[in-house]
Amino acid sequence: MTAAIFAGPTLCGDPILAARDILWLPPASEGDVYRVARRKPRAIGLIDGRFETVPSVWHKEILWALAHGIHVYGAASMGALRAAELDRFGMVGVGSIYDDFRRGILQDDDEVAVVHAPAELRYRPLSEAMVDIRATLAAAKSANVISQRTANTLVRIAKDIFFKERNWDVLFAHAANVGLPKLQLARLVRWLPANQVDRKRLDALSMIEAMRLLLGARPRPFRPRFKFQHTVYWQNLIERGG
Numbered sequence: 041m042t043a044a045i046f047a048g049p050t051l052c053g054d055p056i057l058a059a060r061d062i063l064w065l066p067p068a069s070e071g072d073v074y075r076v077a078r079r080k081p082r083a084i085g086l087i088d089g090r091f092e093t094v095p096s097v098w099h100k101e102i103l104w105a106l107a108h109g110i111h112v113y114g115a116a117s118m119g120a121l122r123a124a125e126l127d128r129f130g131m132v133g134v135g136s137i138y139d140d141f142r143r144g145i146l147q148d149d150d151e152v153a154v155v156h157a158p159a160e161l162r163y164r165p166l167s168e169a170m171v172d173i174r175a176t177l178a179a180a181k182s183a184n185v186i187s188q189r190t191a192n193t194l195v196r197i198a199k200d201i202f203f204k205e206r207n208w209d210v211l212f213a214h215a216a217n218v219g220l221p222k223l224q225l226a227r228l229v230r231w232l233p234a235n236q237v238d239r240k241r242l243d244a245l246s247m248i249e250a251m252r253l254l255l256g257a258r259p260r261p262f263r264p265r266f267k268f269q270h271t272v273y274w275q276n277l278i279e280r281g282g
Contacts, residue, residue: 042255044076045085045248048163049156050116050240056248066159068118070095071277077105082259083251084110087244088163089118091153099126100274106130107268109261111254114138115247116240117152117169129266134250135243137171146171152240155204167206173198175237185231186224193220208232 048067051057057064065076067088076084084105089097102122105112106129114123115134123133124141133142140146151171157164174195181191197214198206215225 042081043083043085043251044079044081045251046072046087046089046119047085047244048088049154049165050087050244052156052162052164054241054245056245061252062248067163068097070098071101071280073097073112074101074104074277077101077108077110080108081110082255082261083113085113085115085247085251086119086122087114087116087247089122091118091149097122098277100271101277102126102131103129103266103268104274106262107264107266109263111251111259111262113247113251116244119247120152120243121149130262130264132250134247137239137243140171150203153203167204168208169240170198170203170206171239172237173206173208173211175239176232176235179235179237180228180231183231183235185227187221190220190224193218 042061044063044065046065046068047057063076063081065072067090068086069090073084073086086097086102097118099122102112103126111132112130113132113134114120114126115138117137120133120135120138120141123131123138127133127142133139137146137152152169154165154167154169156166177186177191177194180186181188186194194211194215197218198211201210201214212225212229
């Protein structure tokens, strides 16, 4: 195995998932990165991860993979969060979302969180990520579909919506009650279907391309500049089977 990538709603339905040079894995939860790292791939990519109902990917297991010479990449969603936290140890972050978390422009986990369907439905997203709403509204403003004031107001409304309920229909329902220009909202509704910006998907595809470039160069194993600490908590994870 050369590369393993954890992906779910971010790449739902994307043709890239048919690529056979990658081991595609479902959204990662605690222990999943450790388990796949034991199979010794050259690189691991983290896009989507589980949270809330199960423990999320542990930073320690990413460090373990790095300590064992595996190149680890992150982007788009949970991967962007972990990369922003662990790039100083050698995890490679890719894309504008990672960069915004690294620089502190984005700080809240809910910026990338979505609720999604189960595996049987290919993890189809059932809500909209805040980062994608922000990017789409910025594009609408640039296209003169809405004004800057309307864009700013819609961003504030969207941010106040619980991430599981955050979608365009709910956003427009709230927007109708705050006195925004009806003509602008109507233009936005017509404009949206063909012009939504999927920032998370774009970053995920950029990460995959970066991993392929790395692997195509036949890299040496990653050389960590830190010493992995085998703690009691880490031993407990191992004993639980990862």
